[in-house]
Amino acid sequence: MLELKNVYYSVDENGKNKEILKNINIKIEDDFVAITGPNGSGKSTMAKMIVGIIKPTSGQILFDGKDITDLDITERANLGISFAFQQPVRFKGITVRQILSLAAGKDLNNDEACEYLSEVGLCANDYLDRELNEKLSGGELKRVEIAMIIARGTKLSVLDEPEAGIDLWSFQNLIKVFENMNKKYRGNILIISHQERILNIADKIILMEDGEISEVSDKDEILPRLLEISDQCKFLKGE
Amino acid sequence: MDKIYKNLLKEIAGIHDVPMGAYNIRANGEAYGRNSTANIEIVPKTDSPGIDINIKAGTKNESVHIPVVISKTGLGDLVYNDFYIGEDADVTIVAGCGIHNPGETESSHDGIHRFFIGKNAKVLYLEKHYGETDKTGKNKMNPTTIVEMEEGSYMKMDTVQIRGIDDTIRKTSGKIGKNATLIIEEKIMTDKNQRAITDFNVELNGENASSHVISRSVANDDSFQEFRSRMEGNNLSQGHTECDAIIMGNGKVAAIPEILANHPDSSLIHEATIGKIAGEQLVKLQSLGLTEEEAEAEIISGFLK
Numbered sequence: 001m002l003e004l005k006n007v008y009y010s011v012d013e014n015g016k017n018k019e020i021l022k023n024i025n026i027k028i029e030d031d032f033v034a035i036t037g038p039n040g041s042g043k044s045t046m047a048k049m050i051v052g053i054i055k056p057t058s059g060q061i062l063f064d065g066k067d068i069t070d071l072d073i074t075e076r077a078n079l080g081i082s083f084a085f086q087q088p089v090r091f092k093g094i095t096v097r098q099i100l101s102l103a104a105g106k107d108l109n110n111d112e113a114c115e116y117l118s119e120v121g122l123c124a125n126d127y128l129d130r131e132l133n134e135k136l137s138g139g140e141l142k143r144v145e146i147a148m149i150i151a152r153g154t155k156l157s158v159l160d161e162p163e164a165g166i167d168l169w170s171f172q173n174l175i176k177v178f179e180n181m182n183k184k185y186r187g188n189i190l191i192i193s194h195q196e197r198i199l200n201i202a203d204k205i206i207l208m209e210d211g212e213i214s215e216v217s218d219k220d221e222i223l224p225r226l227l228e229i230s231d232q233c234k235f236l237k238g239e
Numbered sequence: 240m241d242k243i244y245k246n247l248l249k250e251i252a253g254i255h256d257v258p259m260g261a262y263n264i265r266a267n268g269e270a271y272g273r274n275s276t277a278n279i280e281i282v283p284k285t286d287s288p289g290i291d292i293n294i295k296a297g298t299k300n301e302s303v304h305i306p307v308v309i310s311k312t313g314l315g316d317l318v319y320n321d322f323y324i325g326e327d328a329d330v331t332i333v334a335g336c337g338i339h340n341p342g343e344t345e346s347s348h349d350g351i352h353r354f355f356i357g358k359n360a361k362v363l364y365l366e367k368h369y370g371e372t373d374k375t376g377k378n379k380m381n382p383t384t385i386v387e388m389e390e391g392s393y394m395k396m397d398t399v400q401i402r403g404i405d406d407t408i409r410k411t412s413g414k415i416g417k418n419a420t421l422i423i424e425e426k427i428m429t430d431k432n433q434r435a436i437t438d439f440n441v442e443l444n445g446e447n448a449s450s451h452v453i454s455r456s457v458a459n460d461d462s463f464q465e466f467r468s469r470m471e472g473n474n475l476s477q478g479h480t481e482c483d484a485i486i487m488g489n490g491k492v493a494a495i496p497e498i499l500a501n502h503p504d505s506s507l508i509h510e511a512t513i514g515k516i517a518g519e520q521l522v523k524l525q526s527l528g529l530t531e532e533e534a535e536a537e538i539i540s541g542f543l544k
Contacts, residue, residue, distance in 0.1 A: 091538065093543070094541035102537065
């Protein structure tokens with residue numbers, strides 16, 4: 001469904017060319033895929049490239065066989081790619097109901113909007129008419145962000161560290177949300193995460209290091225080894 | 240009622256014909272229609288253009304509509320309206336002015352509104368300014384609003400100027416008594432070469448007086464806006480002013496706040512933010528399938544809601 005071919009991305013940093021992504025070649029087909037790796041390894045950059053926020057310096061991105069390298073964010077969204085931000089955006093004056101309606105592509109009635117909110121553990125009636133402003137906590141915004149992904153229900157959902165900013169209690173529920181999404185939209189989730197419990201529900205894990213893909217393996221094959229390393233560096237434990 | 244009047248009334252007051260209850264419609268500088276009710280009496284002034292609106296004590300859930308419509312070019316309209324709101328009354332006042340300028344000369348409306356709000360009375364004041372022009376004639380509006388609030392009274396002013404006003408200087412002042420609250424929410428959008436200046440002056444005079452002044456504005460194209468606010472705490476009181484502006488194109492916005500605590504127990508806050516639409520807001524909405532233009536429109540309409 002999604003393929004990155006020979007993708008490179010570099011930026012100019014104080015007059016020097018800095019490579020952020022190097023020779024990325026992956027093919028994702030009907031899998032729940034998690035991308036993990038140390039901070040600064042290029043995970044978020046890759047997510048932004050898939051949804052069209054940044055364009056590769058060279059290389060090609062294919063979605064359902066179509067070359068989408070030169071398509072913008074809107075065009076890719078309309079082809080069926082969704083993106084949950086690591087840091088959700090606040091909007092003065094736009095309510096939870098409105099943003100979910102925009103995500104769903106139609107005006108949602110109470111029941112429909114409530115269904116999406118209940119899935120992410122928010123008591124719907126308390127939230128529908130609240131604005132996405134500074135009065136919502138980071139955790140609440142994050143859950144609305146994920147509810148938007150559910151409301152869109154597209155072929156591919158890219159989530160950048162959905163666990164960031166979510167408290168422990170909510171985290172447990174979040175895992176259930178991803179499990180449900182995985183069952184419902186089988187094979188359509190690409191998730192960037194440091195969390196063992198999220199990696200544990202993935203089919204495949206892509207390990208990134210220093211802008212390159214160092215390994216793509218089935219979860220059962222790679223996770224025990226990663227956890228062994230994590231005992232040393234603790235990054236997977238989120239500690 | 241002709242089509243132009245009907246359209247202007249719809250824009251400024253959301254009504255299609257003569258309103259229910261008490262009303263005074265002023266058209267092209269003259270009285271067009273007037274109705275008093277048992278509790279709300281509207282009396283023309285004898286010494287100057289304008290009306291006195293007398294609302295009896297205890298009047299509940301009634302409304303007064305006082306729209307002004309202008310459909311001539313080169314007309315300068317000046318009006319003095321005084322509202323006397325009796326104790327314990329609870330009323331909605333719908334004001335507003337719409338100009339349809341058919342020619343090439345400036346048309347203007349200057350409305351001076353004074354409110355005397357009695358003990359424990361509650362007022363919701365809605366004011367919408369709107370303009371349209373067929374040729375090059377400019378539309379100008381300079382509203383002055385003066386509010387005096389007695390003990391325990393409450394007033395909320397919602398004012399909106401979204402389009403078609405080329406020049407405006409809006410002056411609003413309030414003297415707030417004991418346990419009284421004044422809330423002002425202002426929305427202004429300017430484009431082309433329009434100019435909007437808004438000037439608030441609020442005195443928190445009584446014990447436990449409070450006020451919130453919230454201005455949200457969008458300045459597009461080559462337009463200019465200036466937000467001035469002065470809030471003075473003269474007693475145990477709470478005051479908050481907020482100017483939140485989005486600039487687009489070459490739009491320019493200035494915010495000039497002043498808060499003055501004259502009493503050790505007065506607590507005053509001012510917040511001001513000016514900037515263009517955040518790039519990440521556009522990206523978020525684009526990632527939901529909206530084009531950049533649709534995303535901008537959605538953000539602005541939410542912001543000015």
